[in-house]
Amino acid sequence: MANATNEDIFKQFKEHSVAEFFKKNRQMLGFSGKVRSMTIIIHEFVTNSLDAAEEAGILPEIFVQIEVLDKEGDHYRITVKDNGPGIPKTHLGKALGQMLAGTKFHRYVQQRGQQGIGAAACTMFSYLTTGQKTRAVSCHKGKKLTADISLDFKTNRPIVEEVSEEDTTESGLMVVAEYKDVRYERSDYGVYEYLRRTALANPHTSITLVEPNTEKSVFPRSVEMNPKRPTEIKPHPLGISTHDLLEFAKHNSEYKKLSLFLINTFSRFSSGKVDELRAILPGFNFDKNPSDLEWHEAEQLVKAFAGVKWIAPATDSLVPIGKDQVELSFKNIFNPELVIITERPPKVYRGGIPFMVEAGIAYGGGLINAQKKGDVMRFANRVPLLFDSSGCAITNMIKSIDWKRYDVRAFEEEPIAVLVNVVSVHVPYTSAGKQAISSEEDLEIEIKNAVMEAARSIQRYLSGKRKASDLANKKKLVSRYVSQLSGDLSSLSGEKREKIEKTLRYIIETKYSSEMGVDDEEAKDIKAAEKAKKEEAESEGDSDE
Amino acid sequence: MSSADASKKLEEIGKGMVQQINKGDGPTFETTLRTKSNTIFDESAGCLTTGSKKETRKFLSMAQARTFMQTVAIASKCKQFLKENLHTSIRGLFYQLKFTLGEDVDEDLFTEQSESNGLIEDIEVGLRIKREDLNLTTDRKGFVAGEMTILDKFGGDETIIDLAKQGRSGWSIPSDVDNGMEIKTIKAKYVLVVEKDALWQRLNEDKFWKKENCLLITPKGQSTRGTRRLLRKLADRGLPIYCLMDCDAWGWYIYWTIKTGSMNLAYLGHDFAVPEAKFLGVTMSDIKEFSFLDKLTIKAKDVDVKRAEEMLGYPWINRYPDWVRELKEVLKSRKKIEQDALQGQRLTFVGEYINQKIKNKEWLS
Incomplete structure (x- = not known):
C-alpha cells in the first residue's frame, strides 16, 4: 500500500447506515462529558490528519485552534488544519458526513483509527449541539474546495453544499466547526495533554495549538523522517470474530464462492484448509455466495477455525515508534535524568493477531518538577489514550508490578513516567470510544514483561546511585561531629585536639567506606534493642530517681 | 569511689579512644546491654543485675555517630565537674551541654534532656561508675x-x-x-x-x-x-x-x-x-x-x-x-x-x- 495513490484509498469507501443509531448513543463514541467530548473531537481530526499525511509521504504539520464563543464557556469553534493530501471533491462528503465510510474499516493494517466513525461523528456532534454545518476546506491536486457539510441521519447520506472552488498550490485539509456541550481545560484529560502525548509518540510531527486564551504552544518535530509505512496484511482466521467475517463477506464482490472468498481474504488459508473445515463441518455449503452468509453460519465457521492448526500470522507488518525516536521524544518533552526504552519482537494474541509492545521509562531530571508523579502514558498505535485508564490493561499491568523491587519506592510519588505503546493491526479496545485496551491475556503478559524489562535497567541505575549518595551522606553526617568529639576527647585524655581531629578526618575519608556495610547491620540491631528497652521502661513505669 | 578515681576512669576511656584513632580505627565504647533480655537475677547476691551481653558503640556509624559524640561530651563535662568539685543535677548537666555545635554545623549537641539521661546510664554501665561519683546529683525525697x-x-x-x-x-x-x-x-x-x-x-x-x-x-x-x-x-x-x-x-x-x-x-x-x-x-x-x-x-x-x-x-x-x-x-x-x-x-x-x-x-x- 505504500505506493498507493489517493484515489486508490478513496475507492475503498463503503457505505453504512448507522448515523441514526449513533445519534442516540453518542457516548459509545466517547462523547460523554464536556472535556472528554472536546478531546475526542481533536483526536478524530488529528489521527485522520496524521494517517493521511503519512500515507501520502508528507511530514505532518498540524495546527489546532480552539476559540470560545460565549461567556459561559460552553460554545466553541474548533479548527484543525493539516498539510496532508487533502480530500478529492467526490469523497469529501463521505469522509466528513457519513458514518463508517472511512478508508480504514476494511483494511487490515496498523492504523491509528480502526473504524471510520471519527470525522463524521464530529460533524454529527456539531450539528446536534449547534445546528451548524461543518466547514471543510480541502486543497487537493491544485484545487481548493470550500464546502459546508452536514448529514442526513435517516439515510446516513452526507449533505454537501459547495461554497467555492479555486486554484491553489497548497495541499491539506482544514475543518472548522462549532460545538456546544464541550469544555476546554488544561487537565490530564484535556486537548493540551492529548497533543503533548501525540507529539511524544509521533516525533516526526509538528503540532501547534492555540488555546482559547490565545496562548500558542508548539510541539516541534524532532525526527525529519516519516516512520516506515506499515504493510497491509490479510487477516488471520484466528483473529476474526463472527461479525468481522460477515462484514468481510458483505464487502466482497470479487468471489462468488465462499471457499474462494475465504482463501483469498484471509492469510494462511489454502484449499487444504477448506478441506479440513469441510471435515469439521460436514454438510456445510462452501460453494454458496459469500454475500448470502447468515450469522449462524458465520458463527459455525469461526468456531471451526479454532479447531484447525494454522501457521501463525506474519508479524513484519508492525511498525513501532522506535527506540531512538521514543528516547528523543522523552528527552525533548521531559528532559529526564534517565530514559530506558525496551525493544521487543512482535507477538501474536488470540493465535491470529500480531501485536507488539513498546515500553519506555523516564526518570528524574525534569520530571522532579513535573506536576504529575508516577505518570502512566498509554498509547495504541501511537494514539494517546487519556480516558478510562482504570479499565485499561496497560494501567492494570503497570499497577500490578511490585515497583519496590525495582527501587521505585512509591510509584505514584516518584519522578517517573512510564510509556506503553501497543502496536497492532487490531488493537482490542474495550469500547468504540477507543480509550482503553481490554484484558487479552497474551497482551497483558507482554505489556508487563516489557515494562519490567525497562524497570530492571532503572533499578540498576537507581541502586547504584543510591549507594553512592548513601555513602556520601554517611561521611557527611559523621563528619559533622568530628570537631566536637575531638575537643571532648582532648579534654578527657589530655592529648592535642588538632592531632585527634586531623587523624579522625583522615580515617573517615579513607577507611570509612569499607567499614560501613557491616556497621549498618549492627546499627539496626542496636536500634531495635534501644527501642525494646524504651518500651520496657515505659511499661514498667519506673521512678527510681 | 573518690573523685580522683572517677577522674582517672574518665581519662582512661578518653585515652583508649585516642589510641584507637592513632591506630587508624574509629573510636568505640563498650557497654553492657541494658535490655530486659539481658537482665538476670543473681541468686547468690539476691538481686537483679545485668547479664553478659555487651554492645559496642561506634563513632563511625550513621546510627550512632551523634550519640557517641554526646556520650563523650557528657564524660568530658563530668570530668570538669570533678576537677572543679562542683555538683549539678542531670538537668543542670543537660543545660551545660545544650549548645549548638557551631562552625558550619547547624545542630545542637543536645536538644532534649531525654537524650542525655540515657547516655548518663551508658556511662555508668560502661565505666562501672555511679553518677553520684561523677558529681551528678539526684532529687531527694526520703x-x-x-x-x-x-x-x-x-x-x-x-x-x-x-x-x-x-x-x-x-x-x-x-x-x-x-x-x-x-x-x-x-x-x-x-x-x-x-x-x-x-x-x-x-x-x-x-x-x-x-x-x-x-x-x-x-x-x-x-x-x-x-x-x-x-x-x-x-x-x-x-x-x-x-x-x-x-x-x-x-x-x-x-x-x-x-x-x-x-x-x-x-x-x-x-x-x-x-x-x-x-x-x-x-x-x-x-x-x-x-x-x-x-x-x-x-x-x-x-x-x-x-x-x-x-x-x-x-x-x-x-x-x-x-x-x-x-x-x-x-x-x-x-x-x-x-x-x-x-x-x-x-x-x-x-x-x-x-x-x-x-x-x-x-x-x-
Missing part, C-alpha cells in the same frame, strides 16, 4: 529519724548531724550518701521503712524510734538512689531492715525495688539492692489476724491484680513460698489494704502492730 550521727563534709565545713535531734521533720536523705558523708555512730538496733510520710509523722510523734531504738525511714513512695544506698549501708552494718508498705501493687513494687533492685537500674543492682529487707506488712493474713482490718479493705484494682500475677512469674519472687501464698490470696480475695488502715481502731495501734510482728517474726522474707 527522711530519717533515730539514734544515729553523721559526719557531713560539705562546702568546706564539717558538721556532725544527730538524727535523733531533727524534731518533727527528720533528716532529709541527700542524693549522695557515699561521697563526703560518713556514719559516725549508730545506737539503733533495726531499721523501719514505712512507705508513706503520713505514717512516718504519726510514728515520729509517738517517738516510736526512741522507744523501740530503731531508725525510722520513709522513702515517700518509690525510693531514691540516695535512700537505697543508705539502706544498703545500714544493712552492711548488720541492721535488720523491716518494711511496712501498703498491701497493693505499688507497695509491693516499692518493697521489691529496695530488696532486689529494679530492672532499670539492674546494672547497679549490687550497689543498690538490699536483699535482707523483710516485708513486715500489711499482709493478707493481717486481715484475718486483726479482725477490725477486715472492714477496712478496698477492692483490688486491675493494676493490683495484674501486678500480682506478674510477680508470681518472676523467679526472684516465686522462690519465696510465703510470697506465693500471699499473692495467691490477693488474686483469690481481690482485696487490698493500705497501711493507714492500721490507725483505724486507735492511732497508736501501729506501734503495737509493728512490735508484735517483729517479735513474732511475722513477715514475708
Whole structure:
C-alpha cells in the first residue's frame, strides 16, 4: 500500500447506515462529558490528519485552534488544519458526513483509527449541539474546495453544499466547526495533554495549538523522517470474530464462492484448509455466495477455525515508534535524568493477531518538577489514550508490578513516567470510544514483561546511585561531629585536639567506606534493642530517681 | 569511689579512644546491654543485675555517630565537674551541654534532656561508675529519724548531724550518701521503712524510734538512689531492715525495688539492692489476724491484680513460698489494704502492730 495513490484509498469507501443509531448513543463514541467530548473531537481530526499525511509521504504539520464563543464557556469553534493530501471533491462528503465510510474499516493494517466513525461523528456532534454545518476546506491536486457539510441521519447520506472552488498550490485539509456541550481545560484529560502525548509518540510531527486564551504552544518535530509505512496484511482466521467475517463477506464482490472468498481474504488459508473445515463441518455449503452468509453460519465457521492448526500470522507488518525516536521524544518533552526504552519482537494474541509492545521509562531530571508523579502514558498505535485508564490493561499491568523491587519506592510519588505503546493491526479496545485496551491475556503478559524489562535497567541505575549518595551522606553526617568529639576527647585524655581531629578526618575519608556495610547491620540491631528497652521502661513505669 | 578515681576512669576511656584513632580505627565504647533480655537475677547476691551481653558503640556509624559524640561530651563535662568539685543535677548537666555545635554545623549537641539521661546510664554501665561519683546529683525525697550521727563534709565545713535531734521533720536523705558523708555512730538496733510520710509523722510523734531504738525511714513512695544506698549501708552494718508498705501493687513494687533492685537500674543492682529487707506488712493474713482490718479493705484494682500475677512469674519472687501464698490470696480475695488502715481502731495501734510482728517474726522474707 505504500505506493498507493489517493484515489486508490478513496475507492475503498463503503457505505453504512448507522448515523441514526449513533445519534442516540453518542457516548459509545466517547462523547460523554464536556472535556472528554472536546478531546475526542481533536483526536478524530488529528489521527485522520496524521494517517493521511503519512500515507501520502508528507511530514505532518498540524495546527489546532480552539476559540470560545460565549461567556459561559460552553460554545466553541474548533479548527484543525493539516498539510496532508487533502480530500478529492467526490469523497469529501463521505469522509466528513457519513458514518463508517472511512478508508480504514476494511483494511487490515496498523492504523491509528480502526473504524471510520471519527470525522463524521464530529460533524454529527456539531450539528446536534449547534445546528451548524461543518466547514471543510480541502486543497487537493491544485484545487481548493470550500464546502459546508452536514448529514442526513435517516439515510446516513452526507449533505454537501459547495461554497467555492479555486486554484491553489497548497495541499491539506482544514475543518472548522462549532460545538456546544464541550469544555476546554488544561487537565490530564484535556486537548493540551492529548497533543503533548501525540507529539511524544509521533516525533516526526509538528503540532501547534492555540488555546482559547490565545496562548500558542508548539510541539516541534524532532525526527525529519516519516516512520516506515506499515504493510497491509490479510487477516488471520484466528483473529476474526463472527461479525468481522460477515462484514468481510458483505464487502466482497470479487468471489462468488465462499471457499474462494475465504482463501483469498484471509492469510494462511489454502484449499487444504477448506478441506479440513469441510471435515469439521460436514454438510456445510462452501460453494454458496459469500454475500448470502447468515450469522449462524458465520458463527459455525469461526468456531471451526479454532479447531484447525494454522501457521501463525506474519508479524513484519508492525511498525513501532522506535527506540531512538521514543528516547528523543522523552528527552525533548521531559528532559529526564534517565530514559530506558525496551525493544521487543512482535507477538501474536488470540493465535491470529500480531501485536507488539513498546515500553519506555523516564526518570528524574525534569520530571522532579513535573506536576504529575508516577505518570502512566498509554498509547495504541501511537494514539494517546487519556480516558478510562482504570479499565485499561496497560494501567492494570503497570499497577500490578511490585515497583519496590525495582527501587521505585512509591510509584505514584516518584519522578517517573512510564510509556506503553501497543502496536497492532487490531488493537482490542474495550469500547468504540477507543480509550482503553481490554484484558487479552497474551497482551497483558507482554505489556508487563516489557515494562519490567525497562524497570530492571532503572533499578540498576537507581541502586547504584543510591549507594553512592548513601555513602556520601554517611561521611557527611559523621563528619559533622568530628570537631566536637575531638575537643571532648582532648579534654578527657589530655592529648592535642588538632592531632585527634586531623587523624579522625583522615580515617573517615579513607577507611570509612569499607567499614560501613557491616556497621549498618549492627546499627539496626542496636536500634531495635534501644527501642525494646524504651518500651520496657515505659511499661514498667519506673521512678527510681 | 573518690573523685580522683572517677577522674582517672574518665581519662582512661578518653585515652583508649585516642589510641584507637592513632591506630587508624574509629573510636568505640563498650557497654553492657541494658535490655530486659539481658537482665538476670543473681541468686547468690539476691538481686537483679545485668547479664553478659555487651554492645559496642561506634563513632563511625550513621546510627550512632551523634550519640557517641554526646556520650563523650557528657564524660568530658563530668570530668570538669570533678576537677572543679562542683555538683549539678542531670538537668543542670543537660543545660551545660545544650549548645549548638557551631562552625558550619547547624545542630545542637543536645536538644532534649531525654537524650542525655540515657547516655548518663551508658556511662555508668560502661565505666562501672555511679553518677553520684561523677558529681551528678539526684532529687531527694526520703527522711530519717533515730539514734544515729553523721559526719557531713560539705562546702568546706564539717558538721556532725544527730538524727535523733531533727524534731518533727527528720533528716532529709541527700542524693549522695557515699561521697563526703560518713556514719559516725549508730545506737539503733533495726531499721523501719514505712512507705508513706503520713505514717512516718504519726510514728515520729509517738517517738516510736526512741522507744523501740530503731531508725525510722520513709522513702515517700518509690525510693531514691540516695535512700537505697543508705539502706544498703545500714544493712552492711548488720541492721535488720523491716518494711511496712501498703498491701497493693505499688507497695509491693516499692518493697521489691529496695530488696532486689529494679530492672532499670539492674546494672547497679549490687550497689543498690538490699536483699535482707523483710516485708513486715500489711499482709493478707493481717486481715484475718486483726479482725477490725477486715472492714477496712478496698477492692483490688486491675493494676493490683495484674501486678500480682506478674510477680508470681518472676523467679526472684516465686522462690519465696510465703510470697506465693500471699499473692495467691490477693488474686483469690481481690482485696487490698493500705497501711493507714492500721490507725483505724486507735492511732497508736501501729506501734503495737509493728512490735508484735517483729517479735513474732511475722513477715514475708
